[in-house]
Amino acid sequence: MGKIKVLFFIYQMGGGGAARTLLNIINNLDRNKFAPMLVTLNMNGSYEKELKEDVKFIKLETTRLSRSIGDLANIIKTEEIDIVFSTIPRVNTIAILANALSRSKAKNVIREADNLGGSFRENLQLLVFGMVYKRSSQIVSLSEGVKENLVKRYKIKPKDIKVIYNPVDVDNINEQINNGTINPDHQEIFNTTDKIIITAGRLVPQKDQRTLLNAFAKVNKQESSRLVILGEGPLKDELLQQAAQLTIEDRIHFVGFQSNPYIYFSKADLFVLTSIHEGFSHVIAEALASGTPVVSTDCKSGPAEVLDGGVYGALCPVGDADDVALNMLRILQLNKEERADIITKGHMRAGHFDAKQIVKQYEAVFLETLKK
Incomplete structure (x- = not known):
């Protein structure tokens, strides 16, 4: 059996917490079981230079998320990806749509990273995100508080959410x-x-x-x-x-x-x-x-x-x-x-948040998701 191909998608490997989390997961994945790939928009990010050399890194031609769906779908299909992992609501939505367009066997694992919502407009937007999220194979929340927010504002069922804290290297x-x-x-x-x-x-x-x-x-x-x-x-x-x-x-x-x-x-x-x-x-x-x-x-x-x-x-x-x-x-x-x-x-x-331990939890989620 070959290695499991995991495509990580984020708009940019910038200086924020989401990019740092992806970096820690990618760099610490067990290379005996997983082959990580990173795809971003055509934007430079300060964490790019910290990626391990064996990570295949692709930048799309566009700097706009809305125009990335087709190219991302093509990569998912041609690279025969098993897991598409993404984080941040709009990025998650694009990843789910691109995977559907690819008509591949890949499964979406999406991560929610913040306690969003509050205003009527924001809450309505989160309901829309929640409808798209339900097309994924697994939702990961980075804290119990964010999980509660996913249930309350995205209308996601608690049983469909796994809590995994951020990995700290x-x-x-x-x-x-x-x-x-x-x-x-x-x-x-x-x-x-x-x-x-x-x-x-x-x-x-x-x-x-x-x-x-x-x-x-x-x-x-x-x-x-x-x-x-x-x-x-x-x-x-x-x-x-x-x-x-x-x-x-x-x-x-x-x-x-x-x-x-x-x-x-x-x-x-x-x-x-x-x-x-x-x-x-x-x-x-x-x-x-x-x-x-x-x-x-x-x-x-x-x-x-x-x-x-x-x-x-x-x-x-x-x-x-x-x-x-x-x-x-x-x-x-x-x-x-x-x-x-x-x-x-x-x-x-x-x-308690050491990347070695936390990434094992992500690996378990990836393996469980492929069985669904």
Whole structure:
């Protein structure tokens, strides 16, 4: 029996959590059983260079999802694909339609990665996605909270959903910390006796860095600190203006996207996430694996699951800058023994999401799906 051919489809191998998850699954799949292939739109992605050399990588001619169906269908058929794996609603929809058009034996496994919905228009759109999702062979949710949302808003039956947490490549994180270096342009930021607070994520409303800046301004009045922000996005100018209004602009450092964020995490005293909603919050698990204590908003639906209800890090109400600041100060002012205990527990928790274990769960799903 030949290897099972798994085609992974995503619009771009960019710097987001979905691309990082696909990278970790692809690189850690058992090559004795599976032959992974990656297909993206004609867009460059920062994670492309981290793919293992044996991964067949195809870029479609188009940069638009709606125009990718025919080419993707042709690849599924000519490559004799067994499993088509995709993530993100619109990408999932295209993957399902392309597989149907291919008239092949391939099965669709789709992954839902966020807690979407809320407005009437969004909820209606999710119902449409749910109708298409039901044509797949298996749906994977990256957290229990996202599963609940799939049942509630997509109208998917609970029995049709498997929960598999995001894989965190702990070995790779350790290697990048041990062998990586901070960009020379940023080294001066860390040459200080100030406390270093760090966050990572796109500069978009969902991540709510405005609340983080308000909380940081309060913290800095009591504990001399610096805030390092990893990520890019449309809100950068607004956040710079807010920092100026709070008179903390000389304390905030926007360092953009970094292919090795872990070396930055490892040199920080605290990682903070103030998102309004998340699916799993991959970056929290990565911060724990990097040995960095975590403060996060208790948004739906990932952080509480990653931090086990607050056992492995502090949880705060969404948008509550006062509570975020209090928890930041509490952790920053711990003594060495207390801090060491938090770091040890964080490493232990990150191990629960180790890619080696999580990818085995995906492999089991792929094998089960082929039997349907």
